[in-house]
Amino acid sequence: MNNFGRIEILLATVMLSLGIGVAGYFVGQTLYNAKVGINTAEVKGLAEKRVEADLAHWQIRYTVSGSGTTPVSELYEKSEADRARIVSLILESGFEDAEVSPGVIDYEKKEFRDDKQTLVEERHELVGSIDVETRKVRLVSEVRSKLNRLIAQGLDIQNDAPTYHFTKLNEIKPEMVKEATMNARVAANQFASDAGVKVGGIRDARQGGFVIRDVGEEYGDTKRIEKDVRLVTTITFYLTD
Structure with a gap:
């Protein structure tokens, strides 16, 4: 076999090795991403506050x-x-x-x-x-x-x-979002404990809308002075071993 033939075989061997290595990387990366995607828990956090109309x-x-x-x-x-x-x-x-x-x-x-x-x-x-x-x-x-x-x-x-109207929602929003997030983590911790894992960081969070209702009423928010404000957030946490 001449030198030219040996070079062709060598180049083919190198290209094959690179192809196998690249393919292995993408397969490994795909498996890792799939594992990360699976090891999550989506929970809801609730916050409620009793307020009085101010207008x-x-x-x-x-x-x-x-x-x-x-x-x-x-x-x-x-x-x-x-x-x-x-x-x-x-x-x-x-x-x-x-x-x-x-x-x-x-x-x-x-x-x-x-x-x-x-x-x-x-x-x-x-x-x-x-x-x-x-x-x-x-x-x-x-x-x-x-x-x-x-x-x-x-x-x-x-x-x-x-x-009767409650117009100071912006003043209580930060506190209620914090409470809803904390309650969501409590739920995630319970889920993780039952599964034998731990709760990591937040992967995704969706804040629901604030709902104001007259106390004791299923619908409506203008008949009574006392009102209930409710917020539900949906948070996805990473789970770790």
Whole structure:
């Protein structure tokens, strides 16, 4: 065999060895990655906190009506007088001017006709509204009951139920995320202990949305002052021997 043939055989041997080595590396790397992927535990962490609403919205509507012969100007004067009495009671009870916003007075003319479309009666109706937006959430229910005095005096008032809102979620987010993460690790430790392994670092974490619900309610977050805030996080931990 000449020198040229020996060189060809040598090069072929070297290339074959390199190919086997590279293939072995990728197979080994694949097995390692598969092992890392398998040795994980996905758990959920829960955090809950009881809070109180810090903002209330409350609307009062009042109505003045009269027959078709009643001058509308007189009805407007009475409507404005009723509004003044309602606002005065609200302010005297502890609310500030900036928290009380009287709205416009809406006017509607109603006609009542018989089967032959003959006009039987006309009525004028004026409906006004007063909006209260306040941080004094506990005061709202107290003042609502006081409006009954004006109703007893003849005012036509619709005392709508207030809505209560919690607006300080950003202030409690870090604490709740930390608590949920800690609870997730507790669950992972229990899982690892049962499996005879240990919990390592975090491979992946997904934060769920914050859910606010009125205490004792499955749905809704505006009826009660007391509310529950809930957060569930999903975390995948590495498991080590």
